[in-house]
Amino acid sequence: MQDDRSMPQETGFFKNLSAYAHQIKCRSPLYDMALGRAASVDDAPLVIPPDPWSGDAGRGYDIVQGLYLFDGQSFRSIDVLWEPEGFHDGWLSSMHGFDMLRDLRAFGGERARQHARYLISDWLDHYSRWHALSWRPDITARRIVHWLSAYSAFCASAGEEFRHAMLESLSRQIKHLSKHAGEGDLLYTAKALFYGGMAMGQEKYCRQALHILAADIQNDILSDGGHKSRAPEQHLVFLQNLLDIRAAIHLAGLSVPDFLTHTAGKMAAVLRSLRHNDGGLGLFHGGGAAGGSLCDMVLAQAGASGGRPLKSLGVTGYDRMSQGRTTIIMDTGKPSDRQNYAGLLAFEMSAGRDRLIVNCGAWAGHPAWQQALASTAAHSTVTVEESNALPAKGAEIPLKKIAVTKIREDLNGTGLIDATHDGYLERFGVTHRRVMTLKNNGNLLHGQDILSGMDGASFAVRFHLHPSVRASVIGDGTRVLLRTGTGQGWEFTCNGGVFGLEESVYSPGRHADTPRKTLQIAVYAQIFGQKTIVDWNLSRI
Known part of the structure; x- marks a missing residue:
């Protein structure tokens, strides 16, 4: 057996070299052509995924006015700028991931629809081909989810040219994400691939999504049902996305895997235990308070509105006295x-x-x-x-x-x-x-x-x-x-x-x-x- 010390180690040099080689491959015309050989989108979307969660109408109004506030940073401009100088990764990820679409839907009306289409069209003008930031797997996954979730609100009534361009780009993005599914946020990757597989009629993406989801649950969810980050808000977000995937599986007429049902039940029990009397969450490990109404809705979707909070979460590491x-x-x-x-x-x-x-x-x-x-x-x-x-x-x-x-x-x-x-x-x-x-x-x-x-x-x-x-x-x-x-x-x-x-x-x-x-x-x-x-x-x- 060869001595491991003789093998190249994963040092900063080799990581940088690997990243550089990856960028060269993705920028090449051959890779762009490979993404272009995607399935026809003439009949898409076949299934539109559900999105039961409400946005913030006030933030939606701000976005229509040209104010983009994400992760504590704000940018105001009549013409959208996707990469303003000095903005951190959280803001850029939210912007390129189209986190604003749910808030625009909450604001509602023709102005919101027009602004959503303007943002999507402008992004397509600037980032239709691979881009190191905008096509990063975690951002791509969020964008796929948000575009498909908002399709009925903003895109179904749009012109044929806009809808075809958007769906064709989605097909390319889904194919790209499938090739890089082991990188970034695996939960969002699984969600995006399942949504994309349903919308494009590509069962292979749905199967891939469930394999990724099973592995991510095994890696991220502790034995008592808590999220490994120990942040109550991150626990809530994981469960929320898990329930979205479960709803999409039902919509596709498929059987929900036992591991998903079991995990959702355990996570719901933990969520109840991390709430204060106002319904919101405790502020621990970088998590926010969230809203009591959101927690109520997540528990209702999980079928776990009743039940008493657990007194002790031995593995997740919290105790509760009431x-x-x-x-x-x-x-x-x-x-x-x-x-x-x-x-x-x-x-x-x-x-x-x-x-x-x-x-x-x-x-x-x-x-x-x-x-x-x-x-x-x-x-x-x-x-x-x-x-x-x-x-x-x-x-x-x-x-x-x-x-x-x-x-x-x-x-x-x-x-x-x-x-x-x-x-x-x-x-x-x-x-x-x-x-x-x-x-x-x-x-x-x-x-x-x-x-x-x-x-x-x-x-x-x-x-x-x-x-x-x-x-x-x-x-x-x-x-x-x-x-x-x-x-x-x-x-x-x-x-x-x-x-x-x-x-x-x-x-x-x-x-x-x-x-x-x-x-x-x-x-x-x-x-x-x-x-x-x-x-x-x-x-x-």
């Missing part, structure tokens, strides 16, 4: 090699439909913001020496060495989560243990943050407040009075540290306009005698 009208969602998961967000043992709290304690969220508008919102300090948890609980990428301490342990108890109307992580152990000799107890019918949350290890190590316990919460320090600085948007009163008290109110930010999603200003309760302390306990209460008044 009593009365109070809900706690806590991150108790072990970090993975893919994890960027450093909110170990962070929690969020909602009371009724009011969010009280939150994490700061995520925003894609600027890399510096992305880095700041991924930090431990941007989560409602403990920060040691103002550093992240996860080492920086490329550090000598691998993430797999960080241990997280948890004990969960529910007894006599009291819920308890007792979790510990050692993300600070190798750098500072410190471990963090958090014990939270929810009792008195949800009217009292008692917490202890126990820091053990090196004497003199400083730490901060942060409780980020939702922007709708008004906060004031009372009782000569011994208490913080909190008033929610609906007028509920809560009181924060603490022993074991010095605390006060500080500025914070809140971004409910990566695509938000800008993060909003809010406040946080910050408790500062040091370790003495190798252990310090910060004992705190959030009690309803």
